[in-house]
Amino acid sequence: MKRVLPFIIIVLVLVAGLLTALYLQRSTAETPAARLIANPSPSANPATTANTADSGAEPAQVLGSANAPVTLEEFGDFECPPCGLLHPILKQFEGQFGPTKLRIVFREFPLVPTHAHALAAARAAEAAGLQGKFWEMHDMLYENQKAWHDAFDVRPIFEGHATRIGLDVEQFRRDNSSEIVERRIFLDGKRAHSLGVTGTPTVFLNGREVPFESLAPDKLKALIDSELAAHP
Amino acid sequence: MTSPIETNQPNLARRLATLYGVAAFVSLIGLADAIYLTVEHLSGRSVRCTIVTGCSEVLSTPYASVRGIPLAAIGAFAYFTVFSLATLAAFGYRGMGKLLTLMVGAMFLITLWLLYLQAFVIGHFCQFCLLSALVITTLMVLVVVSRGVKARKPAAD
Numbered sequence: 001m002k003r004v005l006p007f008i009i010i011v012l013v014l015v016a017g018l019l020t021a022l023y024l025q026r027s028t029a030e031t032p033a034a035r036l037i038a039n040p041s042p043s044a045n046p047a048t049t050a051n052t053a054d055s056g057a058e059p060a061q062v063l064g065s066a067n068a069p070v071t072l073e074e075f076g077d078f079e080c081p082p083c084g085l086l087h088p089i090l091k092q093f094e095g096q097f098g099p100t101k102l103r104i105v106f107r108e109f110p111l112v113p114t115h116a117h118a119l120a121a122a123r124a125a126e127a128a129g130l131q132g133k134f135w136e137m138h139d140m141l142y143e144n145q146k147a148w149h150d151a152f153d154v155r156p157i158f159e160g161h162a163t164r165i166g167l168d169v170e171q172f173r174r175d176n177s178s179e180i181v182e183r184r185i186f187l188d189g190k191r192a193h194s195l196g197v198t199g200t201p202t203v204f205l206n207g208r209e210v211p212f213e214s215l216a217p218d219k220l221k222a223l224i225d226s227e228l229a230a231h232p
Numbered sequence: 233m234t235s236p237i238e239t240n241q242p243n244l245a246r247r248l249a250t251l252y253g254v255a256a257f258v259s260l261i262g263l264a265d266a267i268y269l270t271v272e273h274l275s276g277r278s279v280r281c282t283i284v285t286g287c288s289e290v291l292s293t294p295y296a297s298v299r300g301i302p303l304a305a306i307g308a309f310a311y312f313t314v315f316s317l318a319t320l321a322a323f324g325y326r327g328m329g330k331l332l333t334l335m336v337g338a339m340f341l342i343t344l345w346l347l348y349l350q351a352f353v354i355g356h357f358c359q360f361c362l363l364s365a366l367v368i369t370t371l372m373v374l375v376v377v378s379r380g381v382k383a384r385k386p387a388a389d
């Protein structure tokens with residue numbers, strides 16, 4: 001028996017390892033957000049999703065028509081490199097599908113403390129939003145992500161962005177630390193947590209989470225096309 | 233496979249068996265860590281940014297896979313091999329202690345390289361990778377001690 005026992009132990013550990021891997025893989029697929037994929041609401045409408053999740057900051061940062069058949073909601077962090085990679089893809093789709101077909105919603109999900117400047121960037125975008133230039137600042141932040149990512153003090157850089165997009169910089173400075181900006185970021189974060197979002201970028205297409213691997217341009221475009229086909 | 237060795241030095245044999253048993257147990261921690269990281273990698277979660285870990289910065293780099301195979305999966309296989317060798321050595325199988333030392337030595341060198349990459353090339357540390365480094369270091373200490381015990385026990389291995 002003593003000769004066989006080590007082999008029995010080794011086989012048992014192998015089986016336990018495989019079962020653990022299977023369990024972890026399944027639990028990955030069973031986050032609240034993923035359940036939305038498995039059980040989409042009958043109308044697959046983001047408004048329906050909002051019934052079960054916190055609504056986020058109102059009004060949301062939106063591009064495109066409220067009647068657009070496809071809504072793409074991104075939970076993003078301006079300092080997150082994969083979010084920076086997703087940015088040009090969404091810009092391309094924005095032009096390609098147009099505001100009547102595709103509506104893009106951006107939700108703040110700054111990953112603190114993973115990213116040192118993520119919260120400052122979210123504040124800058126929301127402060128610009130108070131002057132009606134959220135998307136201009138959003139683009140600036142993503143397009144210059146590498147330039148400010150390693151900076152010690154990002155405030156002068158963001159104020160430079162504010163000047164370039166034509167903001168009242170004094171107002172921008174005041175809004176940066178305002179309660180309304182804090183509140184908007186908090187409410188978007190609350191929505192993220194209620195949907196089980198744990199990382200960025202997380203994208204919901206008509207209320208259903210898009211798996212991360214499907215955020216590649218061709219796959220995401222195929223998903224949008226199929227939504228458009230389903231909701232002409 | 234060779235049969236368990238007989239020894240006329242029961243105390244040293246017991247100490248060796250205990251050391252290998254501890255090594256087998258410690259390698260299970262490394263195995264669990266590597267399995268978790270493999271699943272994270274394959275599910276794509278490690279590639280996105282998250283609140284809980286600093287691992288995304290590390291696991292999204294090209295260093296996280298070798299020819300498309302996640303490094304964590306290779307690590308899981310290596311830990312399983314270490315566990316198997318340590319278990320067989322604990323049960324007194326000849327030659328297993330030597331193989332275990334070679335395996336752990338190689339893993340330790342690779343770990344030093346990975347720590348260098350995290351510190352000086354990537355500029356971020358992933359705590360799960362650091363846990364693996366701690367496990368390997370512990371295993372290294374255990375096999376060095378076991379070689380010392382074995383040196384006093386010429387009949388073994």
